[in-house]
Amino acid sequence: MNCLQEIYQLINEERHDLIGILNENLEFEYLNHSSIKKFFDKMNQIIKFPSFLDNIHPEDKMKVLKFLQNELKEGIKIQFRIRSLDTEDWIWFELRCKRFQKDPKNLHCILIIYNINFQKILINKLNQAEQIYKTAIGKANFYRDLFVHDFNNILNNIKSSSNLCMNFLKNTNNYEKLKEFCQIIIDQVNRGVKLIQNVHLLSKLEESKPEIKPIEVKKILRECIRYLKSTFNDREIYIRDNLPPGNIFVLGNNLIQQVFENILINAVKYNDKDEINIKVRASYMQEKSTSFYKFEFIDNAIGVTDDKKKKIFENTDYSDISDKGMGIGLTLVKKIIGTYKGKIWVENRVEGDFSQGSNFIILIPSI
Numbered sequence: 001m002n003c004l005q006e007i008y009q010l011i012n013e014e015r016h017d018l019i020g021i022l023n024e025n026l027e028f029e030y031l032n033h034s035s036i037k038k039f040f041d042k043m044n045q046i047i048k049f050p051s052f053l054d055n056i057h058p059e060d061k062m063k064v065l066k067f068l069q070n071e072l073k074e075g076i077k078i079q080f081r082i083r084s085l086d087t088e089d090w091i092w093f094e095l096r097c098k099r100f101q102k103d104p105k106n107l108h109c110i111l112i113i114y115n116i117n118f119q120k121i122l123i124n125k126l127n128q129a130e131q132i133y134k135t136a137i138g139k140a141n142f143y144r145d146l147f148v149h150d151f152n153n154i155l156n157n158i159k160s161s162s163n164l165c166m167n168f169l170k171n172t173n174n175y176e177k178l179k180e181f182c183q184i185i186i187d188q189v190n191r192g193v194k195l196i197q198n199v200h201l202l203s204k205l206e207e208s209k210p211e212i213k214p215i216e217v218k219k220i221l222r223e224c225i226r227y228l229k230s231t232f233n234d235r236e237i238y239i240r241d242n243l244p245p246g247n248i249f250v251l252g253n254n255l256i257q258q259v260f261e262n263i264l265i266n267a268v269k270y271n272d273k274d275e276i277n278i279k280v281r282a283s284y285m286q287e288k289s290t291s292f293y294k295f296e297f298i299d300n301a302i303g304v305t306d307d308k309k310k311k312i313f314e315n316t317d318y319s320d321i322s323d324k325g326m327g328i329g330l331t332l333v334k335k336i337i338g339t340y341k342g343k344i345w346v347e348n349r350v351e352g353d354f355s356q357g358s359n360f361i362i363l364i365p366s367i
Contacts, residue, residue, distance in 0.1 A: 040049045041291035057081035092120040157188045192348045214367045224260040241280040250364040255336045267299035292363040303354035
């Protein structure tokens with residue numbers, strides 16, 4: 001029997017797991033030698049339990065103490081971190097226990113603390129890989145749907161204009177109309193080219209910082225307004241722009257067109273009025289030491305409730321695809337504005353009444 005005990009103790013001494021016997025006063029009466037070398041400077045540090053707690057991660061101390069004092073049950077296990085004296089790193093362990101009595105008066109507990117750090121690292125890496133995979137799938141689906149929606153819209157516009165051209169060719173007096181529809185076809189082809197370029201930029205938006213340069217936006221904004229009217233030519237849309245004289249230069253890139261279009265399209269898409277009214281304003285302003293151009297898009301659509309005013313910019317998936325236009329969603333709109341070091345938010349058109357419409361406000365640094 002003594003020989004078996006010596007063999008068992010020898011095996012325990014060389015194990016990397018921490019094996020100990022704890023008495024009812026929370027004092028260690030035994031700890032295997034390898035754990036003493038790895039986690040404690042010397043033996044007298046670990047005889048009293050509080051010194052053992054000193055080596056446990058601050059966030060886990062109370063959990064371990066509560067478990068040992070009040071909830072010590074066979075079959076229950078907890079996980080916590082211990083600081084290694086070798087590397088000063090926090091290492092994950094799993095604690096299991098079994099109670100026994102050396103005599104009728106003294107209750108003891110055998111603690112076996114398994115090193116699960118390697119498993120934790122693997123699980124963490126697996127979770128990270130899973131998240132990367134989900135994000136990649138989400139992005140792939142987003143760009144797929146983006147192309148489906150946008151090219152479908154572009155091709156439908158070209159088809160519609162081509163059919164109208166064919167009809168008007170029957171009457172030689174419709175030269176101006178033919179010219180107008182041919183211009184629409186040319187515009188849609190150009191939009192297809194820009195779509196490809198901008199999708200390429202969007203795909204790299206989160207991977208690297210896009211090039212930021214001075215860009216004139218008044219012409220872009222008016223092109224977006226013209227595109228909105230031609231896209232929704234079956235709706236009564238009235239747009240007033242109040243833009244300052246001269247050029248409007250901001251620090252941005254070609255993606256600003258998608259920002260303007262997205263907001264304008266939403267003003268129509270989420271509008272149940274027979275007559276759609278949109279007011280576009282731009283003004284110069286100073287905030288602290290930075291100069292901005294402030295763009296306001298004021299509509300009479302269904303509005304945004306107070307609880308959704310922040311959430312509409314915080315959608316974390318890639319499923320927010322508009323039925324018309326580029327469909328990049330307000331989440332990516334905010335990301336684009338963020339790359340410009342700008343700001344975007346939404347207010348009520350009429351203070352205190354969201355149902356009267358919205359005012360989407362964008363600040364973009366000026367030059």
